Amino acid sequence: xxxxxxxxxxxxxxxxxxxxxxxxxxxxxxxxxxxxxxxxxxxxxxxxxxxxxxxxxxxxxxxxxxxxxxxxxxxxxxxxxxxxxxxxxxxxxxxxxxxxxxxxxxxxxxxxxxxxxxxxxxxxxxxxxxxxxxxxxxxxxxxxxxxxxxxxxxxxxxxxxxxxxxxxxxxxxxxxxxxxxxxxxxxxxxxxxxxxxxxxxxxxxxxxxxxxxxxxxxxxxxxxxxxxxxxxxxxxxxxxxxxxxx
Amino acid sequence: xxxxxxxxxxxxxxxxxxxxxxxxxxxxxxxxxxxxxxxxxxxxxxxxxxxxxxxxxxxxxxxxxxxxxxxxxxxxxxxxxxxxxxxxxxxxxxxxxxxxxxxxxxxxxxxxxxxxxxxxxxxxxxxxxxxxxxxxxxxxxxxxxxxxxxxxxxxxxxxxxxxxxxxxxxxxxxxxxxxxxxxxxxxxxxxxxxxxxxxxxxxxxxxxxxxxxxxxxxxxxxxxxxxxxxxxxxxxxxxxxxxxxxxxxxxxxxxxxxxxxxxxxxxxxxxxxxxxxxxxxxxxxxxxxxxxxxxxxxxxxxxxxxxxxxxxxxxxxxxxxxxxxxxxxxxxxxxxxxxxxxxxxxxxxxxxxxx
Ligand SMILES: Cc1ncc(C[n+]2csc(CCOP(=O)(O)OP(=O)(O)O)c2C)c(N)n1
Ligand code: SF4
Numbered sequence: 001x002x003x004x005x006x007x008x009x010x011x012x013x014x015x016x017x018x019x020x021x022x023x024x025x026x027x028x029x030x031x032x033x034x035x036x037x038x039x040x041x042x043x044x045x046x047x048x049x050x051x052x053x054x055x056x057x058x059x060x061x062x063x064x065x066x067x068x069x070x071x072x073x074x075x076x077x078x079x080x081x082x083x084x085x086x087x088x089x090x091x092x093x094x095x096x097x098x099x100x101x102x103x104x105x106x107x108x109x110x111x112x113x114x115x116x117x118x119x120x121x122x123x124x125x126x127x128x129x130x131x132x133x134x135x136x137x138x139x140x141x142x143x144x145x146x147x148x149x150x151x152x153x154x155x156x157x158x159x160x161x162x163x164x165x166x167x168x169x170x171x172x173x174x175x176x177x178x179x180x181x182x183x184x185x186x187x188x189x190x191x192x193x194x195x196x197x198x199x200x201x202x203x204x205x206x207x208x209x210x211x212x213x214x215x216x217x218x219x220x221x222x223x224x225x226x227x228x229x230x231x232x233x234x235x236x237x238x239x240x241x242x243x244x245x246x
Numbered sequence: 247x248x249x250x251x252x253x254x255x256x257x258x259x260x261x262x263x264x265x266x267x268x269x270x271x272x273x274x275x276x277x278x279x280x281x282x283x284x285x286x287x288x289x290x291x292x293x294x295x296x297x298x299x300x301x302x303x304x305x306x307x308x309x310x311x312x313x314x315x316x317x318x319x320x321x322x323x324x325x326x327x328x329x330x331x332x333x334x335x336x337x338x339x340x341x342x343x344x345x346x347x348x349x350x351x352x353x354x355x356x357x358x359x360x361x362x363x364x365x366x367x368x369x370x371x372x373x374x375x376x377x378x379x380x381x382x383x384x385x386x387x388x389x390x391x392x393x394x395x396x397x398x399x400x401x402x403x404x405x406x407x408x409x410x411x412x413x414x415x416x417x418x419x420x421x422x423x424x425x426x427x428x429x430x431x432x433x434x435x436x437x438x439x440x441x442x443x444x445x446x447x448x449x450x451x452x453x454x455x456x457x458x459x460x461x462x463x464x465x466x467x468x469x470x471x472x473x474x475x476x477x478x479x480x481x482x483x484x485x486x487x488x489x490x491x492x493x494x495x496x497x498x499x500x501x502x503x504x505x506x507x508x509x510x511x512x513x514x515x516x517x518x519x520x521x522x523x524x525x526x527x528x529x530x531x532x533x534x535x536x537x538x539x540x541x542x543x544x545x546x547x548x549x550x551x552x553x554x555x556x557x558x559x560x561x562x563x564x565x566x567x568x569x570x571x572x573x574x575x576x577x578x579x580x581x582x583x584x585x586x587x588x589x590x591x592x593x594x595x596x597x598x599x600x601x
Contacts, residue, residue: 043445047312048456057454063443065315066456068338071308074300078312078320079443081270081296086445104308107301 008032010041012061021221023211023228024052024120026178028059030188031091031118034195035062044087047076049101051093052126070101073108076115087198089116095125098134098158105164112169112203116194119160119206122213123232130216134158137235142216157235161208165241171203173242177210179228183238190240202246210236250427255393256281256420259349259413260289262397263321265431268347269295270320272309274302274328277361278417279351282323303328307335307348314339314346315455317442319401323349325417326367327358329375336410337376340472341457343441345404347397348382349413351420354579363416363503364579368557371414372531379469381476383411383483384530386501390424396528402434403483407475408441414530416553418503418584476532485528486537490516494523496598497541498590499562500551501527508551511590520598530558538565545570549597551590552576553583573597 007013011032018024035041041062048056050069057064067075072090080088097105097119108115124142125131132145135157139148149157165173172194176187187209194205210232214224253261260282263271271286283299290297300306306322313320324332329350339346350371354364367375374380383403385396396413404411443453459465487505490512491497500508505526515522525541527534542548548566550559550573559574566572575593577583 042447045316045443045445054458057452057456061446061452063445063453064455065312065443066342066454066458067308067311068334071304071311071335074305074308075312075315077298077305078270078272078309078314079316080312081298081309082313082316082318082320083444103301104305107305111298 008036010035010061012059014058016059017055018052019215021212021214021224022052023122023178023209026184027118027120027209027211030178030184030191031089032060033188034192037192038195038199040087040195040199043085044089045079045083047072047079047088047090049090049092049096051096053091053093053120054127056091070096070099071104072096073101073104073113073115073117077108077111077113080114087116087195089118089195091118092120093126094119094121094123094133094135098160106167109164109204109206110167110169112171114198114201115204116198117206118191119208120211121160121208121236122211124213124216126213126216130213137231159236161206161241164206169204170206170242171244171246172197172205174206174240175208175210175236175238177228177233177238179210179212179225203244208236250425252423253390253426254281254421254423255390255415256351257285258390258393258426259323259397260285261428262394263347263401264289264293265428266319266398266401267431268319268321268401269293270313270318271295272298272300272306272313272320272322273324274300274306276325276328278353278420279323279325279349281420282349303331304334307332310346311335311339311342311344314344315342315443317439317444321347321349323351325351325353326355326364329367329370333376336382337378337380338457339410340380340382341378342455343408343472344410344455345408346410347400347404347413348410350415352414352416360580361417362579362581363418363553363584365416365502365504365552366554366557366579367414368530368552368554371412372533372561380472381409381531383407383409383479384414385411386414386528386530387419388502388505388526389419390422390426393419394426394428398431402436405436406434407479409475414502416503480532480535483529484532484534484537486534487524487526487528488537489524489526491523491525491541493521494545495521495547496594497523497525497545497548498551498594499525499527499548501530501558504551504553507585507587508590510587511594514587514591515594520594522594522598533561533565535565538562539567542567542570547597548572549593550574551585553579
């Protein structure tokens with residue numbers, strides 16, 4: 001009999017701490033599959049950010065450096081400049097990457113650093129209890145936008161994949177979602193491609209993954225999953241925004 | 247390598263770092279230290295190293311964190327406002343037990359302040375300028391030669407103890423030119439960096455560089471581990487210069503550029519027959535506590551001179567013999583606020599034998 005499905009070797013055989021219905025777990029698996037696909041587990045260095053994904057090193061069986069909140073692209077830059085032959089990725093939430101770390105991500109992309117960035121957009125600050133994020137949708141209620149995000153005073157949700165695609169240094173920028181089997185397959189392909197860009201030394205690659213946070217959205221797992229399709233995808237279209245052929 | 251060179255302090259730091267094997271520099275321009283990134287941008291590519299002009303001080307200290315986590319000898323440099331921005335990263339490096347060289351060519355503050363020589367960042371440097379209760383190694387050069395020598399020493403100490411090291415200079419030391427005799431770096435006998443990330447490779451075991459400790463009692467244990475290392479520094483790595491101290495009735499203490507001015511004043515005082523000496527801390531952390539205790543077992547009067555309104559004087563007071571008197575003379579810096587040797591001589595006369 002042929003085994004067709006197994007735990008990726010880059011993923012440890014442990015239970016995650018993520019809430020039921022949280023997509024972080026699925027995204028972790030896709031990242032591990034990409035590492036396995038290119039057989040780079042032993043030469044990959046992950047950079048963990050601050051947020052619900054901070055325990056990355058507990059799940060990925062790879063070397064990991066933990067970065068201060070938002071600074072993962074700068075830490076990863078230092079790592080990659082020393083280890084040019086290694087695969088270096090960051091894994092960051094929307095609060096991490098699109099708020100406190102906007103400067104670091106824009107400039108790492110603009111320098112064309114040979115990094116792969118996995119950007120998990122769940123429209124809220126998960127770990128700190130569901131505050132408004134730069135990606136929170138107009139009208140969305142959070143604990144710090146209790147009347148709903150008012151674009152007049154809070155500004156508009158930032159579309160990072162589009163923003164970074166505008167930079168010369170970005171080689172690959174895409175937005176995917178993991179809210180359906182079809183989208184999970186698509187997301188897996190995009191994450192593999194993003195790692196492939198780095199394996200082939202083709203520059204900075206960026207994957208924005210729309211993700212559910214049932215706990216802070218105050219929904220059960222199924223409702224949260226539905227919300228991704230019903231509310232997030234219309235605002236954050238799933239598309240490839242840049243695919244450099246250099 | 248024995249020829250005498252005539253170089254700026256800032257260049258000497260960069261030269262010493264390169265000689266010590268530093269191959270990664272990350273920084274952001276700020277006066278009065280920009281000669282350092284300028285030198286590095288010119289020389290590092292020739293050595294196969296990497297220079298990055300980062301988008302901010304925040305980014306550059308985190309690039310240093312990343313490079314250091316890989317076990318590389320790496321550095322950043324800045325001046326006071328930029329060092330404030332780096333404090334987040336310095337705290338994370340301290341918590342992650344990462345070495346690395348941070349050069350602070352201080353200018354006056356607070357805020358934008360001015361670009362004049364200042365020692366008002368003493369507290370920030372030696373008391374753990376970022377959050378969490380930690381120390382870094384702080385070295386205070388008083389000459390171009392020491393800028394060179396201490397940058398090598400900073401790397402060695404930092405690697406040995408896995409504690410970030412700061413070279414605390416100021417715009418006088420950074421900008422002045424004087425003779426430098428370069429010499430070869432003698433590699434120290436340092437422990438292997440088996441904690442560095444490199445990809446799992448064939449080790450079969452993952453390596454994690456982190457400062458997050460959430461398990462019961464884990465963080466306390468981690469902190470005690472760090473603090474025991476600070477004690478080791480105090481035992482083994484204290485450095486200071488003692489100048490004309492043997493028969494001194496009044497001990498002057500100052501570091502960096504203030505010590506140079508003080509030295510001139512002491513020579514003038516000696517010419518007048520006053521028995522005055524200088525105890526100059528070279529390591530500000532670890533502070534030469536024992537040297538002060540010992541020196542004040544005979545000379546009971548200490549005059550602390552600083553280019554600020556009084557910071558190191560607190561550590562001096564904590565270190566001297568119980569019955570010693572500690573006086574302070576300092577001027578918060580700014581254009582035209584550098585004390586002259588004559589000014590310090592007047593202070594020496596004032597505190598000598600209580601006059
Ligand atoms: C400098 C700093 N500011 C704030 C925090 C608090 N903090 C921890 S996690 C977090 C937000 C994380 O949200 P996000 O990046 O969206 O990730 P998620 O938890 O949703 O996966 C914040 C603000 C911090 N750790 N450091
Ligand atoms: S709080 Fe939200 S993002 Fe964090 S683990 Fe729970 S569901 Fe996931």
